[in-house]
Structure formats: structure tokens, C-alpha cells
Amino acid sequence: MDIKDEQDKHEKRKREEYRKNxxxxxxxxxxxxxxxxxxxxxxxxxxxxxxxxxxxxVVLFFLFQFINK
Numbered sequence: 001m002d003i004k005d006e007q008d009k010h011e012k013r014k015r016e017e018y019r020k021n022x023x024x025x026x027x028x029x030x031x032x033x034x035x036x037x038x039x040x041x042x043x044x045x046x047x048x049x050x051x052x053x054x055x056x057x058v059v060l061f062f063l064f065q066f067i068n069k
Contacts, residue, residue: 017024
């Protein structure tokens with residue numbers, strides 16, 4: 001439960017920083033676009049992580065099938 005509280009505090013601090021300085025959000029977006037971070041896609045509960053992972057795998061499967069033909 002302590003880990004969840006720490007994550008909530010971290011998110012709250014992030015939101016406060018975004019309100020104080022809106023360009024931070026833009027800089028974070030650019031950095032994530034350059035380096036990629038799939039953990040952002042799978043934040044949430046277990047079911048959300050499973051669904052997102054399955055969708056990514058299915059898209060990659062169809063992409064590779066399309067490229068190989």
C-alpha cells in the first residue's frame with residue numbers, strides 16, 4: 001500500500017509542475033517520442049496491462065505478416 005501512496009504523491013507533484021510550467025509537458029512528450037517508453041502505455045491495473053500488451057502483439061503480428069508478403 002505504501003508503494004501506491006508514493007506513486008500517487010509522485011503523480012500529484014507532476015501535475016503541479018505541469019500547471020506551474022506547461023512547457024515541461026511538451027519537453028516530456030518530445031523526450032518520450034525520441035526514446036520511447038512503453039511503460040506509459042501499460043499504466044493501470046492488471047487487466048489494462050494485459051489488454052494493451054495483447055493489442056501491441058497483434059498489431060506487430062499483422063505488420064510482420066504484411067511485410068513478408
